[in-house]
Amino acid sequence: MANPRSRTRPAHTAGVTLQQVARQAGVSLATASRVLHGSGARTVGEELRRRVEAAAEELRYVSNAPAQALARATSNVVGLIVHDVADPYFGAIAAGAMRAAREQRLMVMIAATFREPGLELEYLRSLRAQRARAVILAGSGTTDTEATERLAEEIAGFEADGGRVVCIGDRGPDLDTVAMANRSGGGQAVRGLWELGHRRIGVVAGPSELLTVRHRLDGARRALRGLGAPAAPDAVETGDFTREGGRAAAVRLLRARPDLTAVLVLNDVMAAGALAGLRDDLGLAVPDRVSVVGFDDVPFAADLRPALTTVRLPLEAAGEEAVRLLLDPSGDEPRRVDLPAELVLRGSTAPAAG
Amino acid sequence: MANPRSRTRPAHTAGVTLQQVARQAGVSLATASRVLHGSGARTVGEELRRRVEAAAEELRYVSNAPAQALARATSNVVGLIVHDVADPYFGAIAAGAMRAAREQRLMVMIAATFREPGLELEYLRSLRAQRARAVILAGSGTTDTEATERLAEEIAGFEADGGRVVCIGDRGPDLDTVAMANRSGGGQAVRGLWELGHRRIGVVAGPSELLTVRHRLDGARRALRGLGAPAAPDAVETGDFTREGGRAAAVRLLRARPDLTAVLVLNDVMAAGALAGLRDDLGLAVPDRVSVVGFDDVPFAADLRPALTTVRLPLEAAGEEAVRLLLDPSGDEPRRVDLPAELVLRGSTAPAAG
DNA sequence: CTGTTAGCGCATTCAA
């Protein structure tokens, strides 16, 4: 029954330690530490350096990050809290963050809340326990003041311990944040439709407690008002930030307001669902009967048919910037990086009929 | 210039330690440890327990995971190495893994190699340094024996230290693996096309050094042979596992072999590109002129137009199973979980013309 | 340039 190369192993056969490497190289622990983990400064002689390196190689030494973290009181781990890694929006942000992290030799610990409200707090706490050097809050803020309050406390605690926090999207004035132009994007979308002749424009929105949704919607409304749009009762339907949520909301919207000639959907994943709903559930042609604009410009947006006109957000760049902010030692002032939005016209929009 | 709530902070104001909690509660360090981190066993009296909990709460104690990891010689961190988090294939796997990790109260450290060959090894090493309790290798294995060899060594070392490794997709007979039915899927795709009357079937493949590609292709070829397909020179074009790679390869393929009536594209992301290439670059109607089958059934596959017929793989389940294997203490025998593939017929395939 | 020493925060024997 025994394998040639047996896979049995006690909990932890322990690994090779720095001490062992030092002994083997005939130097002190400190010297071994200096050559193997020393911060650049060539403060060790050629000969000893060589011996330590040889010993490490020979013994297949692997450093112990937790021990280092303990001794140094700081780690090279950064946390990234998202709603859902499978969502292309967060996938793109995560990709950007990981690319930047690689350059800085940081490891990324990702936590997904799966949109469960309390989990963000819980994960921030876990990341704090891990002594992550910093945490990126990639998900949207919320109008739930109670939750926001508690999160703020946790953030303050984390920062008091020397950790850093960067938010993607506004969460509060005294936090470092990378802000994408959600308001401006909402405005651009509406103006784009307006220029195509659309006057009755509806909106399919995500959960109204999300700040991101609020901002996008706000931008759209402001633009509408600025354009002198009829002060009709708002044509806004809300759904989950998912494909099915978008589908259902779009169907509801156009059933209630068949006079609409255009719909702004506040995220591409929902827009994919909206396109399906309009076509399959309602038999409405896009863009001939109704134009559709999405938000985010996730990778598949251009592959939908009709190709989705959408507000492009620099998602990967946001992830990269967040990591950059993390490392850039800040003074007393909170930092802020603003990233632009840009309307990308594709096939899902057309001039208003009539 | 100073802020009301000043954001200045020394490198690490240190956090509250267990020792402090113990002192505040008037108990020993050991007792505090037992109530706050104790493994279930109610080994501490009501009274003391209460006092410790109160002190922890009051002091806002946050445990120090690196210190625990050091003392216990084991952590609650698992690593997940993928090619690209923004790729929906890996996004889905990651989502499954994170869901399972949550149930087990594990933290997930994700590393993305961005398809750079050497990085997998490097990250495995880093994860080993982090003393991750286990690592999931989600990317495909390779035919590069040199690299495979070195990776195997690293894995062996990691396991010798008590770490566990699970591969998604075959990498070797003595490794725990979650295998998705790539061969079977390739066969099903071909048989599906055959039943629709297609006899001249081409393949758009990913990088030929990837085992995943090999297996899918192998399954397709086997099926073709079994069906008595003409032993024509292979109609296979290779490209990157990306949208653009798929587009270019599909265009090349149909330029070289305009007689083909169907194309199997070995992954959905490439298939999206292929659809675009056939339509926009070559003006070939799908499915009327040529049928297209993808692989994976990523979320957007059904939203492409025509909706993509594809081989569905249980991606999320694979991620979940991998975590499950990780925790399930194994005996000496390597484990293996086989997950099925299933052809999903949608609009991108049609009966062969003529 | 190199070695000695004293912790980092915690889990865990071992005694009491």
Added chain:
DNA sequence: TTGAATGCGCTAACAG
């Protein structure tokens, strides 16, 4: 049930 003591692997003064 509780506490005292030891060490996990490493870094960072501090001395030489």
